[in-house]
Amino acid sequence: MTDFDKIRPYLDTEVNGALQKLKRHPMIKALMSFAFPEKKLGEIEEIVDECHSIKDFQSRVIYFAVRNVIEKSSEGFSTSGFEKLEPDTSYLFISNHRDIILDTSLLNYTLHDHGLVMTASAIGDNLVQKPFLLALSKLNRNFLIRRGLSPREMLMASKNVSEYIRQLLGSEKRSVWIAQREGRTKDGNDQTQQGVLKMLALADTENDLPAYFKKLKVVPVSISYEFDPTDVLKMPELMAKHYDVEYVKTNNEDFNSILKGALGQKKRMHIAVGDVLDEELDMIAEKEEKANKQLQMLAEVIDKNIYGSYKLWPSNYIAYDLLNGEDTYKAKYTAREKRQFERRIERRVERDNEVALKNFLAMYANPVINKLKYFGE
Structure with missing residues (x-):
């Protein structure tokens, strides 16, 4: 075992075997039928059998499922900023987060269309408790963020994830998507949590935060939906927060949010990528502040970039x-x-x-x- 086996997606050599075990699962069959409504089951199974890598699965199956989500549940999907990105280059996409699955799906759909490196994407292990969801996430190049740990375990797990992200971006030349905060933004107030940036910085062996984040090639991402199909599902948690009472999720709440987010009507959608943060990090470095202050300044820079390119709807x-x-x-x-x-x-x-x-x-x-x-x- 490597240090990352507990959190990593499937290796390409594991993909076909996983698909053979999964392809007759009712939920996977439903996904395939949604991706290829005009094809017979035998034809769909042939497509699956020919997938021998994550890229195969994403480009031959998931791409078409996302395209159908766009066609069936929206009145249009637009993008901006992707022409500024370089092919064969890995980026760390730090994004606002509204939908459990669709945010990353739309980003990778667009990256694929532009011939850019698709992402490995962070996902909380609480969202993939069902075996088929865990397998599907690993087929989509998700890596796990472990939840519900003790403080000591959390520090070790965070360092492990940080090192894995560094490896992905560096030696593997794989782009990475991570949300600016733990969990979705329920109230529409997108704010970068310093804790996320602190976790990313744990792999900085030089103790030079601005220089390290420059190496990661940070790109802020703004995703907006004219209508949020999960808005009503977010209300109980918002009300609990308002009245300062503990909110406890119901059974299958996350799974219902995944389905509603994908299939619910959204009207128009837009995804925008900003510029790679470069000069901003130089300015932070010049101020010679302590690490916590630097993280605060970086969070504000990311927020400003996300707000600046956020597409506002009627x-x-x-x-x-x-x-x-x-x-x-x-x-x-x-x-x-x-x-x-x-x-x-x-x-x-x-x-x-x-x-x-x-x-x-x-x-x-x-x-x-x-x-x-x-x-x-």
Whole structure:
């Protein structure tokens, strides 16, 4: 065993064997049928049998599943910034995080279309407790972030992940996706957790944070959905947070979020990649601050980049105006779009529940608020 066997995805030599064991699982069959609705079962099995690497599986199966998700559950998918990235180059994509599976799927779909290196992607082991989900994640080049550990175990696990990410980006020339925070952003307020950056820095043997992050080629990523199909599923946790009570997930909550996120209607979607952080890290280095302060400054740089390239939709502007009882952004949406969003609220929020209404509106309005904070009007 290597140091990374507990967390790594399948090796290419393991892919076909794993697929042979999995291909008749009902959920895998459903995925294949969704990817290839026009093909017979025998034809689909032939495609699976010909997959002998993760790249084979991603480009011959998952790519088509994601394309169908885009076609069936959205009114369009747009991208920006990918033309600035270099082929055969590995990047560390640090991204805002709204959907458990779709965020990384859309990124890799776009990287594939642009002939760029696809990612190995971090995923919490709490999300892949079911054996078929764990196998599917390993087939999609996910590596595990272990949860629920003691502080000492957590430090060791974090160092292990940090070293694995360094190996992926360095010797393996494999891009990496990681969320800017642990778990999805439920309230729409995308903020980079310093703890994530601290974990990444554990593999820095030179104790020079700005120089180390420059080597990693950090690229901030902004992902936005006009409608979040899981917005109603996020409400119980937001309400618990508001009332300062412990939130306990229900059985299958994460699995239901995965299905709803993939198949629920999203209207339009956009993914934007920023520039590789370079000059910003030089500026941080020049200030000669202590490590914690440097991490704080880097988190703010990533946030600013994510807000700067975040695609705001009519739903965001409508929510901002409704939350503030004004019509500041009425030029950004039509009366029809406002009615449609108000009907969405009526179906998801109990009438006269002011707290729930404010939390729901904030979920969509916070991206506008964050953009105003850094860039004004």
